[in-house]
Amino acid sequence: MTAPLHPGWFAAATDPLVRVLVLHRPGTEPPALDPGATSVGVRPLVLEPPTDALPALREARVRAASLAAARGRPAVARVVHDLKRSADLRRAVTGGVDLVVSADPTLDAALDGVPAVLHGLPLVRSADVPALRTLLADLTRWAERLEAVVEAAGDPLAVADAELAPPPLAPVPGAPVALLVADLTRRLAGRSRTLGGRAARLGGRVLPADDASDLASGLAAQDAAADLVLEADPASTDLDRLGAVARGTLAAADAALEAGRGQVALALLSDALLLLFHRELHADAAGSPLVDAPERFLADLVASTTFRAVTTGGRGPLVRDRDPQERAPIAVVTGAYGTFHPEVVAALETVGGLEVEVVDLARRQTFSGKPLTADSLAALTLLRRWPAGPGVPDRERLRRTETDLLRDLAAVGHDRRAVFSDWADKSTAFLSHALAPGPRLSMRVHRVDAFDPWFVLTDWTRVSELVVVSPAFRDLARALLAVLGHDVPVRVVPSFGSIEGLARPKPPQARTRLGLIGWSRRPKDPLWAFDLLERCPGYTLVCVGAPPNGAAVPTVAGRAYHAEVDRRLAELGDRVEVIGWTDDVPAVLQGIGVILSTSRSEGCHRGLIEGAGSGAVPVVRDWPLLASRGGPHGLVDDAWVVTTVEQAAERLVAVTHPDTWPAAVTATAARAAELFDGSDADATYVEVVLGSAP
Known part of the structure; x- marks a missing residue:
């Protein structure tokens, strides 16, 4: 660690998000504040007169200064004196409080006279306590409504805005309303990222526009992540703007950590991580800044004090050290x-x-x-x-x-x-x-x-x-x-698996039958296969595996993609044959003459490997998400790889010529046996x- 950490930051990681100190005078009751479903912790503190005596001259000076701060009002001056002398208050405001609530007008006036005793903490005056009570009640009702929505387990994109939007939230001077809103939407996102993102966007609309508050609360990062869920074209996302939001969120996390607000720091770090590693930016996309420029994309994250504290701080593992035995399992x-x-x-x-x-x-x-x-x-x-x-x-x-x-x-x-x-x-x-x-x-x-x-x-x-x-x-x-x-x-x-026994004699009609094994998810990109099929009349496509279920996809872009898959399938008609998952893979592959890999990215494409092992001639797209890292090269034969649909069409026509296709089948099976020999x-x-x- 290169930066010092507040000694209580980890303890605060299990505290409420907003820690409220209700300050009241002896003989009075603190105002009742019910946190409800919000992450607010309430702690009363009675302002007791100091019991230790000061030297007479110093005491006189303190009392004189207190009277001056109270503008000559003796009752207020006594409270100012107690505020300045209270060790309990000093410990509270410097060791785990985010907001101070004053219980009565006399305390209000005293705190106005000596604001330094709060060490910069925001103050809710007694006149605003009813508004704070209403705010907590409104947030609780909203939280209960959000809980009912997620329990209903409906389509997260079909839920009406009215069911997710918060009620009008009147601002309360000193109260971190945005932080409390972001906490509720963050908790909802832990159950459904789509619902959480939508609620965060709606929550931000009822609050006054405040960029700094949005960053410090996490709402800005949550809203940016919601854009990736709700926009039709996440690929057009402004990465510079997204990076600025992540950077600001991480800076807010580090500031919270330095102030000992560990719970806030961890919440903001989670918001930043969920934004930076969103599937629409990487796993489901055709290109990724994490792949192409990781040092730039992750620079702010690895520089974050909070990130380093989580990943490298502390005293080491909890599990007791034991020497491993030679014959231990x-x-x-x-x-x-x-x-x-x-x-x-x-x-x-x-x-x-x-x-x-x-x-x-x-x-x-x-x-x-x-x-x-x-x-x-x-x-x-x-x-x-x-x-x-x-x-x-x-x-x-x-x-x-x-x-x-x-x-x-x-x-x-x-x-x-x-x-x-x-x-x-x-x-x-x-x-x-x-x-x-x-x-x-x-x-x-x-x-x-x-x-x-x-x-x-x-x-x-x-x-x-x-x-x-x-x-x-x-x-x-x-x-x-x-x-x-x-x-x-x-x-x-x-992870090749076994291709033994897949190379069976193929019937002549297999020559013009293309195979795509596994096509239900967007990274498999079956639309690329459909584009190829449309450029090559006389060929048919066999799609092996469960068909896509667009209704289960929680993003607008994902739904739109699968809707286009359905539309194109209807257009292509009987040129596409859909086969569900089968236990008899060799029989299916025997009837396929060309195996396709149309994916945006792959780890080790088992379907391609099995197809090539059967002798089906490969046409392999240069997986665009991984193109800057070599794509399929080094895993498959370079001659199999194409970059565009046009190149794929040229290769398809060339390898399926009636005079050369039988030899190509034999050569493919032999080459696959060499490439995908997993004996080592x-x-x-x-x-x-x-x-x-x-």
Whole structure:
């Protein structure tokens, strides 16, 4: 760490977002404030007269100054005197309070006379307490309405604005209304990012325009993320503007952290991360600033004090250190994105002769959700063991959180010789921070996980080796790690699967039948295949796998894309045959003469590999999202790769000429057997996991 941290920032990470001190005089009751569903914590403080005596001369001077500050009003002067002498007030306003509420007009007048005693904290005067009470009640009713909307589990894009919009929120002098609104929409986004983004946009409209407040509350970042969900063309997003919003949000997080407001800092960091790593910018797009210029795109994030505190601060892992035993079992941790770990388990057991235990962290409650939340970041800070300072944390909650985390992680970290974690997901990120020195930790990145915030939240100092499934992702992973300041060995181990038995004799009619295996998601880009089909009369297309379900896509652009897929399918008619998922892949591939890879990006395209293994001649798009990192080159034969639909049409016509196609089928099957021979993969996995050759 290069910047000092407020000693109580981690303790504050479990506090309410807004900590209110209600100041009242002896013999009076503090005004009742019900936080309701808001993240407001209320603490009363009675302004007791000081019990310690000052030297007579100094006491006289203090009283004289108090009378002057009270403009000659003795009753107010006595309160000013008590304010200036109160050690309890001084401790409160400098160690965990965000807002001060005055209980009566005399206190108002006294605080006006000596504003320095509040150390710059905003003040809600007694006359505004009813308005503050109304504000909290209005926010609570809104929160209850939002809860009902998300519980109804309807289409998040079809919910009426009136159901998501807050009621009119009258500003209360001194009250952080924008921060409270952003907190409710942030919590909603933890359940549904689309609903949360829409509510944030609507919430911002009822507040006075204030760019600084929008950044400091997180509303600006939430609104920018909502743009990516609700705009028809996210590819046209102004990245400079988006970067400025992220930069301002991170700066606000760092300012909150420096002031000891850990909960606010973590909330703002989560807003910035969810904006910077939005799927519409990367995983679902045809181009990505994270791929093409990661050092520029992530510069503000890696410079953030809050980000560094979460990922590298603290005293180290919670899990007790144990020396790994030579014959201790290996733990293979599953992932949240897909089930590819069995091939690693089989390699370790058959080639390595190792005892393997599969740990399904991704299915446990603590790690079951993929989305990032501020609570997830707070849990990471717990794993980093930041000391609880004078921020008055909820000790019971801290202990419960620690117990839950350790319960889930203990099964991985104890008595293991080594740990292999599949996917750079939430469970892997948590494990990297919790695993004590001793067991060797290696992990594998496939595709989508490289574009999620969990990748950058991983403690890479604890990872001994990273496996990726293609040369393009090796190049990208190295670039990302360099930006993060880490030099972790990265090894390519493609996930080929088996192509044995796929090369069957193809009937003559297969020559003009194109195959696309897996086409339900936008990154597969079936529209590119339709464009090719329209340029090449006389060919048909076989789409293997579940068809797209546009209604399940939570973004406007995604819905529009799938609506266009449906429209084009109707236009193409019987030129496109849709086959659902099948267990008899060899039979389907036998009737396909050309296998397509039309994707915007791929990790290791199993459908393409299986098709080529059957002898179907490949036409492979130069995956545009990864083009700057080599795309499919290095994984497949360069002769198979094309850049445009026009080039694809030329290759298609050339390789399917009746005189040359049979030979091309034979040559493709032979070349696939060379390229996709995974016989070395098993031994490589053992070497990666153990750190030495089997």
